Amino acid sequence: MRTGRGTERSTRAPIETCSSYSDRNAAIGEPMAQVSDHGGGVRSIKVPIPDNPLGHTLVYVVDTDRGPVLIDTGWDDPASWDTLTEGLTACGTSAAEIHGVVITHHHPDHHGLSGRVREMSGAWIAMHAADTAVVRRTREARPERWFSYMTAKLMAAGAPEAHVAPLRAARPRALPGLSPALPDREIVPGDLVGLPGRRLRAIWTPGHTPGHVCLHLEEEHPAQLPGHGRLFSGDHLLPRITPHIGLYEDPDDTTVTDPLGDYLDSLERVGRLGPAEVLPAHQHAFTDAPARVRELLTHHEERLTGLLTLLDTPLTPWQLAERMEWNRPWEHIPHGSRNIAVSEAEAHVRRLVKLGRAEAVPGSDPVTYVAV
Ligand SMILES: [Zn+2]
Numbered sequence: 129m130r131t132g133r134g135t136e137r138s139t140r141a142p143i144e145t146c147s148s149y150s151d152r153n154a155a156i157g158e159p160m161a162q163v164s165d166h167g168g169g170v171r172s173i174k175v176p177i178p179d180n181p182l183g184h185t186l187v188y189v190v191d192t193d194r195g196p197v198l199i200d201t202g203w204d205d206p207a208s209w210d211t212l213t214e215g216l217t218a219c220g221t222s223a224a225e226i227h228g229v230v231i232t233h234h235h236p237d238h239h240g241l242s243g244r245v246r247e248m249s250g251a252w253i254a255m256h257a258a259d260t261a262v263v264r265r266t267r268e269a270r271p272e273r274w275f276s277y278m279t280a281k282l283m284a285a286g287a288p289e290a291h292v293a294p295l296r297a298a299r300p301r302a303l304p305g306l307s308p309a310l311p312d313r314e315i316v317p318g319d320l321v322g323l324p325g326r327r328l329r330a331i332w333t334p335g336h337t338p339g340h341v342c343l344h345l346e347e348e349h350p351a352q353l354p355g356h357g358r359l360f361s362g363d364h365l366l367p368r369i370t371p372h373i374g375l376y377e378d379p380d381d382t383t384v385t386d387p388l389g390d391y392l393d394s395l396e397r398v399g400r401l402g403p404a405e406v407l408p409a410h411q412h413a414f415t416d417a418p419a420r421v422r423e424l425l426t427h428h429e430e431r432l433t434g435l436l437t438l439l440d441t442p443l444t445p446w447q448l449a450e451r452m453e454w455n456r457p458w459e460h461i462p463h464g465s466r467n468i469a470v471s472e473a474e475a476h477v478r479r480l481v482k483l484g485r486a487e488a489v490p491g492s493d494p495v496t497y498v499a500v
Pocket residue numbers: 135136139233235336363
């Protein structure tokens with residue numbers, strides 16, 4: 129989903145990852161502990177995400193010859209803004225001095241505060257065109273349009289009436305993240321992102337969103353760790369959880385996309401880069417990116433194999449989601465998270481269909497899928 133609700137709630141989606149979402153390094157009440165120095169003119173600020181088990185977004189502050197550039201900005205909330213500005217003060221700068229903002233993807237825990245930073249500083253905001261298109265659509269869409277679109281999608285996926293009825297009755301109102309800042313610069317895959325005095329190259333990594341990018345700081349690691357520079361990985365590559373991979377929901381586009389296929393390709397792309405260190409947008413920095421990439425590829429391969437077994441009998445995406453393994457029993461998954469779960473199930477089915485390992489049962493309505 130593209131609304132404010134769809135995002136980090138997506139990342140905390142009921143995915144059966146290898147870890148919990150607890151953050152062992154949390155240091156609540158110690159403002160200075162919100163800032164870490166990664167060396168070589170790169171620091172991070174832990175900006176809280178309200179009411180979310182992920183805890184915080186790591187906003188990176190990269191020094192350039194023209195002033196600091198932020199990589200992501202954090203959730204649009206007064207407490208998050210305060211943490212960001214206090215963190216910038218601790219870094220010896222301020223929101224007014226920000227030269228530019230580079231956004232890994234459009235989700236509001238990454239892009240939420242970009243508009244406020246731009247108001248304070250006149251900074252440019254850069255984003256990949258595919259995610260800028262999502263931002264533009266979100267700004268223009270009426271909430272009712274989303275509710276009717278999602279209702280139709282869920283019914284097509286085989287959701288029971290009891291699940292869909294509350295959506296139909298919902299009275300849409302303004303939600304956070306519905307008016308995200310429109311970026312004014314485009315991140316072009318493969319190009320340097322014009323940071324004065326630095327070499328930051330954009331690596332397009334679609335999957336979690338259609339325009340997700342990782343950013344490769346092609347400078348020697350400040351502690352000379354082996355490998356090629358450092359990678360700001362956004363939500364694409366995280367040390368202890370897997371990002372939500374759903375569908376690129378777009379009411380105006382009927383293209384049958386394959387986000388899971390995109391994600392797996394993108395994983396291999398960053399694995400080949402072999403960065404010395406990964407600086408993700410949640411949790412903590414880590415090394416040995418290729419090993420983490422292999423873990424995630426194996427995880428998804430095992431999951432696809434498990435789904436094929438379930439698809440011995442024809443199932444709708446909803447029925448498949450009910451039978452898949454999540455981090456808690458299906459009965460305990462709340463309404464909103466079930467929507468995310470079913471889109472994740474559908475993303476896996478699309479991959480299997482694309483690989484020729486499953487197919488739609490002709491004439492089924494709602495459509496069911498079966499292993500071939
Ligand atoms: Zn995200």
